[in-house]
Amino acid sequence: MSVAEKTPKPGWRRRPEARPDDILDAALDAFVKKGFSGATVAEIARGAGLSQGALYRYFPSKEDMLRALIRRSVTPVAAHAASLMENAEDDPAGALRMAVSFMGEAMSDPRRFAVPRLIIAEAGNFPELAEFYREEVIEVGLGALQRLIRAGVTQGQFRDVDPQAAARSIIGGLMLHMVWITTFARADDPPLPGNIMAQHHLDIILNGMRAEGGKPK
Known part of the structure; x- marks a missing residue:
């Protein structure tokens, strides 16, 4: 065999810094196809083009892969939405519109929303992963x-609503929409982009929270 035949082709070489993302992409594909419990490390390794031994050098377990998927796909959404709402006490309604529209658009990505769907499906079997998701994303x-709604109540822009209940109502509507388009939607359903649905949902919420005589911005 010649030296040229022994030398791997450049296209076969993987950049080490790209391997974690390769693994996570393969893991998400396997989790979506077979569920978190049904997917095996062996098939994830094959999908990433690595041996199981090489994969374990990056992620010691499937749980570590799912945690990494949360941090890659969903944690940044929660962090950015929170940043849009922080220090916006002078315009609570406007900040809510920006943050909810952003969340609705971001979570319309099926691969991104696949991660919270996995957590919901597996929460009973893996409560530690549900707790991780709560700390990383929900909290x-x-x-x-909740802080923004409380500020709106204090300023008299919103009625004296329960900030926790109101916040859950807002997030609940977004989550239900994502479940709908990924699970129950039919091919002939009229399109309803996540950011548009989010704005309609928030319009109803804001009018419900509006203080008497006030106008949500």
Whole structure:
């Protein structure tokens, strides 16, 4: 065999810094296809073009892969939405519109929303993953949302609503829409982009929270 035949082709070489994303892409494909419990490390390794031994150098377990998927796909959404709501006490309604529109658009990506769907499906079997998701995502976004609603109540822009209940109502509508388009939607359903649905949903919420004589911006 010649030296040229022994030398791997450049196209076969993987950049080490790209391998974690390769693994996570393969893991998400396997989790979506077979569920978190049904997917095996062996098939994830094959999908990433690695041996199981090489994969374990990056992620010791499937749980570590799912945590990394949360941090890659969903944590940044919660963090950015929270940043839109922080320090916006002078215009709570406007900040809500920006943050909810952003969340609705971001979570319309089926591969991004596949991650919270996995957590919902597996929460009973893997409560530690549900708790991780709550700390990484829910507490960040919901906490900022509650603080903003509380500021609106204090300023007299919103009625004296329960910030926790109101925040959950807002997030609940977005989550139901994502479940609808990924699980129950039919091919002939009229399109309803996530950011448009989010604005309609928030319009109803804001009018419901509006203080008497006030106008949500």
